[in-house]
Amino acid sequence: MVIWVVKHAREEHKAAVEWLNNHADDKIGFFLCEIKLFQIGDSDIAPSFTVVERPNDWTKEIRKTTATNPTQQQRLEYWQAFNDYAFQNAEFNKAFNKRMVSVLVIVAAVPLFVVAGMFEMQVWARVLLMGIGFAITVMGIAIACVLDREAGAFECPECKERFVPDMKSYVMGPHTITKRKLTCPKCGCTKYCKHVLTR
Numbered sequence: 693m694v695i696w697v698v699k700h701a702r703e704e705h706k707a708a709v710e711w712l713n714n715h716a717d718d719k720i721g722f723f724l725c726e727i728k729l730f731q732i733g734d735s736d737i738a739p740s741f742t743v744v745e746r747p748n749d750w751t752k753e754i755r756k757t758t759a760t761n762p763t764q765q766q767r768l769e770y771w772q773a774f775n776d777y778a779f780q781n782a783e784f785n786k787a788f789n790k791r792m793v794s795v796l797v798i799v800a801a802v803p804l805f806v807v808a809g810m811f812e813m814q815v816w817a818r819v820l821l822m823g824i825g826f827a828i829t830v831m832g833i834a835i836a837c838v839l840d841r842e843a844g845a846f847e848c849p850e851c852k853e854r855f856v857p858d859m860k861s862y863v864m865g866p867h868t869i870t871k872r873k874l875t876c877p878k879c880g881c882t883k884y885c886k887h888v889l890t891r
């Protein structure tokens with residue numbers, strides 16, 4: 693891999709790198725990068741690189757070359773097969789999306805609280821950060837609720853009817869991890885109904 697760093701990428705630079713990428717064999721890739729330096733106030737100088745020109749099939753090549761070792765190749769095939777199989781299954785898809793929402797909320801919200809708690813800053817900035825963190829958390833829980841309601845159904849302990857509750861009774865109903873107090877649409881009893889994955 694060859695990276696050519698320039699201050700200003702001119703047409704002849706681009707043409708040269710493009711020619712190299714088209715003519716060199718596919719084990720070697722040529723990049724053309726522009727470097728910019730940033731300084732905010734008295735801060736340290738920070739470099740920033742912009743890729744101007746890259747090998748045409750760069751992303752495809754990475755996959756091919758990094759998976760040459762048999763263990764890695766197997767792993768790649770396993771996850772591709774898993775991916776193909778799992779996402780055909782609508783229930784799995786929903787359950788997976790729900791998990792992802794929770795993970796993303798944690799990843800997105802926690803640093804905001806940490807930053808808000810740890811660093812010296814203006815009060816308004818602290819309040820703003822915590823407000824954003826709180827908003828993300830609430831939104832994530834709401835999305836997780838919608839996906840959870842849509843994934844699978846609840847089973848009435850009396851008549852074994854399986855049903856999907858409407859949003860209001862779902863959100864308002866008291867619940868444990870696996871059960872939720874709901875009114876059965878068939879027999880009308882209000883009991884703790886078990887969450888089941890199939891309808």
Ligand SMILES: [Zn+2]
Pocket residue numbers: 848849850851852853876877878879880881
């Ligand atoms: Zn029932």
